[in-house]
Amino acid sequence: MTQPLAGLKVLDFSTLLPGPLCSLLLAEAGAEVIKLERPDRGDEMRTYEPKVDEDSANFVLLNRGKKSVVIDLKSPDAVESLTPLIEQADVLVEQFRPGVMDRLGLGYAALAKLNPRLIYCSITGFGQTGPRAAEAAHDLNYLAASGMLSLTAGADGRPGLPPALIADIAGGAYPAMINILLALRQRDVTGNGVHLDISMADNLFTFQYWGLGSGACGRWPLPASDLVTGGSPRYQIYRTSDDAFIAAAPIEEKFWSNFISLIGLDVDTLAQMSSAQATEAVAEVISQNTAAYWEERFAGQDVCTSRVVSLEEARTAPHFAARGIFEHTVKTASGATLPALPVPVAETFRNPSLTQTAPALGSHNHLPKQLGQTK
Template sequence: MTQPLTGVKVLDFSTLLPGPLCSLLLAEAGADVVKFERPSHGDEMRSYEPRADVDSTNFVLLNRGKKSVAIDLKSPAAIDSLVPLIEEADVLLEQFRPGVMDRLGLGYANVAKINPRLVYCSITGFGQHGPKANQAAHDLNYVAAAGMLALTAGTDGKPGLPPALIADIAGGAYPAMINILLALRQREQSGTGVHLDIAMADNLFAFQYWGLGAGSRGQWPRPASDLVTGGSPRYQVYRTADGAFLAAAPIEDKFWANFTTLIGLDAAALARLSPADATAAVATAVAMHTADYWMDRFAGHDVCTSRVVSLEDAAADPHFAARHLFDRTVRTAAGTTMPALPVPIAPVFRSTSQELASPALGADRALLRP
């Protein structure tokens, strides 16, 4: 079966995580992605640790199946050398601050004159306009600015560090991919491209739909006070006798009834307590036995409770092995292989090739016009 994005040509001027992950998703669906990098040392991600040969494992995972062109975009000859690629491209992806591509001569207005069918996608933290548009920031800053980080605060009031780059991926890479696909579909109807303004901070509010809904009725969420912020015994992490942890989310009454019965408590009695006291009662019950004991006791029952495991243990879980999550590999420019990054592209849309390479810096320089 032909991949859905076969024949789609993508010019990727982005670096680090949001843009490269977006173009990885496009590449995994069949797009031809050309990555443009600085001649001296390329994408900064190449220098991160740990390394897989010359490049970092991060770079290798995010750039599987792409081409690399090393080019100094500030060079007077850069635009001329890029014109043939722009003329035949379908998508241009960039991640600079607003105005940078314009100063380089590669802004949307300029490239649209060369190729009016081009889908031009700009990923930034705060968007192309607004008071914070040119503010320097990273993932943690966007999560903080969008009101999400405050909801992780513990009993001492200090917010916790998110273990995932939520804004970069969920607010940047994924929305960019979605909107690029929508723009390509619209282009089939209109014949013209569009400039997409993807703001990572903007896109975090959808994840807080429940808080916005409550806030519209004057009930703005607070840390440790609402269902998913630690204010309910039905959505908590509990410590076991051996120092392990259980993630318990028996929200619905049927699951809560099963859970409380199995840990030796009465759901009706817990309902008469305050949420804090009910949580303490459950914590005391769970702490009486080990994690293995509880997982054995819960086996075969619907309790929406999981053991908290490490990433190492999760990657070795037989369930994910049965789903072939880590079967594909990526080959470094020097020939070393490692498991490829599992991406949310359905297997039916992906290449039949189990192994693709990550590009060496500037390996595809020949693509430029002399």
């Protein structure tokens, strides 16, 4: 079956994570993605550790199946050199601060004159407008600014460091792809491109729907006080006797009743306790046995529990092996092979070739010249 984005041409001016992950999703669905990289160093992600031979593992995972063209965007003839690519592109992805692409002569208004059908996607921390639009920041800053980080605070009141780059991926890469696909569908109807303003900080509020709903009703959430922030025994992480952990989320009454029955407590008795007292009572019982004991005890029961495992253990777990999510591989420019990054693109839409390559810096510099000759 032809991939859904086959024939689509994407110019990716972005670096590091949000833009490159967005363009990876497009590439996995069949789009031809051309990375525009600066001379000598290229995408900064190329320098990141750890290395696989001469290549950064991070870069390789995020740039599988793409092409690389090296160009100095500050060069006087940069726009002219890129014009053949721009004229044939369907999508452009960039994540400079607002105004940078305009100063380079590559802003949306200028490129729309060359290619009115261009979908131009700008990914930034705080958006193209507003008092903080030009502010330098990273994922942690967006989490702080959106109120999300405050809800991770522990007993000492100090917010915790999230183990994932939530803003970059959930607030940047994913919304960018969603809106690019919507823009392409709109272009099918109107024939016109559009400038997409993707703000990572803006998009974090979607994940706090429950807190916004509570706040609208006069009760703003606090850390360790609400269902998903540690204020309920039904959504907790409990320590076992061997210093492992059980993640328990028996929120609904049927799951809660099953869970409490299996650990040997009485539902009615717990109902008379405060949330803190009930949590302490459950924690005391869980702490008396090993994680293996509880896994066996809960096996096959509707209790919504999981043992907390390491990423290494999860990577080789039988369930994910059966799902085949690590069957795809990526070759580095130097020839080494790594498991490809699992992506939320349905297998039926992905390239039938399980192995693709991440590009060496400038390995496709011939492309603009070839297109220029065929104009």
